[in-house]
Amino acid sequence: MLRSLGADAVPVRRPEEIADLDGLVIPGGESSVMDKLSRAFGLAEPLKSAIAAGLPVYGTCAGLIMLADTVLDAIAGQQTLGGLPISVRRNAFGNQIDSFETDLAIPELGDATVHAVFIRAPVVEAVEDGVTVLAQLDDGRIVAVESQNLLGTAFHPEVTGDTRFHQYFLHKIRDRVLPPVD
Amino acid sequence: MSTVETPSQNGRSEHGSSRVKRGLAEMLKGGVIMDVVNAEQARIAEEAGAVAVMALERVPADIRSQGGVARMSDPDLIDGIIGAVSIPVMAKARIGHFVEAQVLQVLGVDYIDESEVLSPADYVNHIDKWKFQVPFVCGATNLGEALRRINEGAAMIRSKGEAGTGDVSEATKHIRKIKSEIAALSSMSKDELYVAAKELQAPYDLVVEIAETGTLPVVLFTAGGVATPADAAMMMQLGADGVFVGSGVFKSGNPAERAAAIVKATTFYDDPSVVAEVSRGLGEAMVGINVADVPAPHRLSERGW
Numbered sequence: 001m002l003r004s005l006g007a008d009a010v011p012v013r014r015p016e017e018i019a020d021l022d023g024l025v026i027p028g029g030e031s032s033v034m035d036k037l038s039r040a041f042g043l044a045e046p047l048k049s050a051i052a053a054g055l056p057v058y059g060t061c062a063g064l065i066m067l068a069d070t071v072l073d074a075i076a077g078q079q080t081l082g083g084l085p086i087s088v089r090r091n092a093f094g095n096q097i098d099s100f101e102t103d104l105a106i107p108e109l110g111d112a113t114v115h116a117v118f119i120r121a122p123v124v125e126a127v128e129d130g131v132t133v134l135a136q137l138d139d140g141r142i143v144a145v146e147s148q149n150l151l152g153t154a155f156h157p158e159v160t161g162d163t164r165f166h167q168y169f170l171h172k173i174r175d176r177v178l179p180p181v182d
Numbered sequence: 183m184s185t186v187e188t189p190s191q192n193g194r195s196e197h198g199s200s201r202v203k204r205g206l207a208e209m210l211k212g213g214v215i216m217d218v219v220n221a222e223q224a225r226i227a228e229e230a231g232a233v234a235v236m237a238l239e240r241v242p243a244d245i246r247s248q249g250g251v252a253r254m255s256d257p258d259l260i261d262g263i264i265g266a267v268s269i270p271v272m273a274k275a276r277i278g279h280f281v282e283a284q285v286l287q288v289l290g291v292d293y294i295d296e297s298e299v300l301s302p303a304d305y306v307n308h309i310d311k312w313k314f315q316v317p318f319v320c321g322a323t324n325l326g327e328a329l330r331r332i333n334e335g336a337a338m339i340r341s342k343g344e345a346g347t348g349d350v351s352e353a354t355k356h357i358r359k360i361k362s363e364i365a366a367l368s369s370m371s372k373d374e375l376y377v378a379a380k381e382l383q384a385p386y387d388l389v390v391e392i393a394e395t396g397t398l399p400v401v402l403f404t405a406g407g408v409a410t411p412a413d414a415a416m417m418m419q420l421g422a423d424g425v426f427v428g429s430g431v432f433k434s435g436n437p438a439e440r441a442a443a444i445v446k447a448t449t450f451y452d453d454p455s456v457v458a459e460v461s462r463g464l465g466e467a468m469v470g471i472n473v474a475d476v477p478a479p480h481r482l483s484e485r486g487w
Contacts, residue, residue: 013450028209030233030269037231037449061209075228075268090268096292097315099202103193113193119205120270120292138192159205 001158001166015046023056023173025166026063028119028156031090032075034066044081051083056149056176058169064145064152065090065122072125084150085128092123092141092154101160104135106144109164116143116155123154149176198315203337206270206292206317207401210234210424214414214445215403217241217428220259221266227431230441234270234292236426237263242299242346242482243429243468252300254282260289272319277486278304280313287316293338295319296331298485299345299428308486311335321405323356323483325363329384329392332400339398341422342483343406346429348470350407350416352483357404357420367393406483409434409468411447411461418451435465 002009002025009025012018024047026034038044051057051067059067066080070087093099099120103113114135124142127133135144135153143154151172157165196202213233218224224235237260238252239245245252254275264271270292275282277296282303286294296309298321308331311318317337322328328339341360343353363382370378370393379389391399404417405426414425425448431441443460450456478484 029211030209030213032228032269033213033231033233033445037446040446041450073268095264095290096203096206096270096317097198097287097290099206100195100197101199101202102195105191113191117201117205119202119209156205159201159208 001161001163002170005163005166005170007170013041013043015042018043018046018050021050021055022177023058023169024050025169026057026059026066027158028061028063031062031065031071031080032078034062035078035080038066038081039079044079047081048083051081051150054149054176056151056169056172057083058151058153058165060153060156060158061119061121064088064124064154067150067152068124084131084145084147084152086124086131086145086147086152087126088122088154089125090122091120092125093118093121096120102137104137104143104155106135108134109168114157114162114164115160116153116157117159118143118155119159121154124152200337203317204400207319207338210270210403211401212449213424214441214448215272215424215426216431216441217426218263218432219255221262223432223437224263224267224271226438227441228267228269230438231445232269232441233424234272235263235267236295236428237271237273237291238297238299241429241432243348243433244346245299246346246471246480246482252276254279254286254300257285257289260286260291264290274300275309276300277302278307278309280309283309283314283316283318287314291316293317293319295340296336297321298342298482302485308334311337319403321483321486322360324359324382325367325392326382326384327486328360328398328402329382329388332398333385333388336400338401338403340403340405340426342486343404343408344473344476345406345482346471347407347473347476348409348430348433348468349473350409350413352473353404353406353408353413353417354420356406356483357402357417357422360398360402361421364392364396364398368396407473408444409470411443411457411464414444415447415451415457418448424448430468433468435467440464440467
């Protein structure tokens with residue numbers, strides 16, 4: 001999806017691959033596995049430093065969990081990269097039969113709703129000051145947030161082909177790499 | 183922490199759509215799914231980095247050696263496994279046994295494997311998987327079989343291999359076959375696809391879709407006989423999206439370490455130095471049976487059609 005928007009996208013699995021990045025997407029998957037492998041292969045510490053230094057990062061679903069400072073319902077010993085001052089609950093909706101798709105109003109991305117797919121998704125249970133809430137479900141539960149260089153969604157825009165979140169993220173990267181000149 | 187006001191311009195939500203069913207399999211890509219028979223094994227698998235566990239009554243190696251009819255697990259065991267781990271829990275139902283599938287859906291499993299590893303309950307029909315809200319994974323030995331399963335509603339495919347042997351040769355054969363049949367379709371002109379559909383015994387519309395996209399519309403894992411980190415890495419290099427490991431973990435000398443090693447080898451499948459490193463000192467692999475020594479009527483991969 002990032003390639004279709006003109007970005008040069010590469011997979012990152014090793015610490016030495018981080019230095020060349022202007023931005024990073026942490027996709028869906030299983031957060032407990034991401035945590036284990038990122039620590040086992042020495043990726044976690046350099047990523048934390050890069051996030052602290054302002055690297056733009058967009059996390060979807062498990063990626064959102066990896067960016068959260070606090071995880072509720074984590075497995076024993078599970079850690080995150082952190083950076084987003086929020087609490088998320090893993091797998092907040094229940095089993096797969098409770099997974100769903102819906103249309104979300106997200107004014108920052110325009111008038112048209114965003115079609116969002118939630119797959120064993122987390123929700124944001126609490127946010128600290130400085131975090132912008134971008135989207136909520138009808139019951140008020142928070143499912144998209146932004147804070148400085150970090151963007152997180154509990155759902156998967158890449159599954160539906162809606163490019164607006166990725167476009168929004170690329171703008172964040174461009175603003176950092178090529179600051180506006182006026 | 184501050185509270186936020188509730189908006190309400192949202193649309194209606196929908197459960198159990200193809201996108202939602204196939205989507206979970208998308209999230210498991212690059213990962214390892216491990217067979218477990220109880221909560222303790224499930225915890226070991228989760229700790230080792232499995233992206234999901236598969237609940238079944240007996241691992242394939244035991245089904246093979248003990249014989250008898252193999253069925254869905256006891257609901258108590260499935261509840262125990264669901265309670266023990268936070269990763270997705272899959273469970274096996276017999277081919278065609280739609281009531282076992284109904285039971286598994288009620289129990290809240292995240293995926294059902296309509297599996298040839300268990301004794302088939304219907305030698306003519308597979309389960310009508312569209313009727314369920316829970317997604318299904320099904321085995322296939324070739325592209326035609328994969329497309330018939332997708333036509334019945336499967337949201338994920340795994341090549342079958344020969345379960346419970348520790349012999350990866352059948353898994354290799356099946357993933358290669360599926361990949362080469364997809365490649366063949368992609369190179370055909372449009373007027374050849376009618377006959378191709380007939381020969382594959384698969385729905386024409388799906389055949390056209392594969393020819394156009396060059397890929398299955400669902401995730402393709404591989405299974406059956408994977409016993410070592412190198413086996414798993416080889417399946418990934420052959421183009422699998424991920425790996426199922428059955429008897430290979432819990433029939434080996436050191437399940438926890440072997441499981442973790444297979445996870446790492448699956449992630450770094452294209453880096454032989456990582457595969458070498460994680461393969462060290464794992465102790466005994468499962469003993470294994472050569473598929474050639476298994477008489478044809480006892481080959482599980484020949485179940486299902």
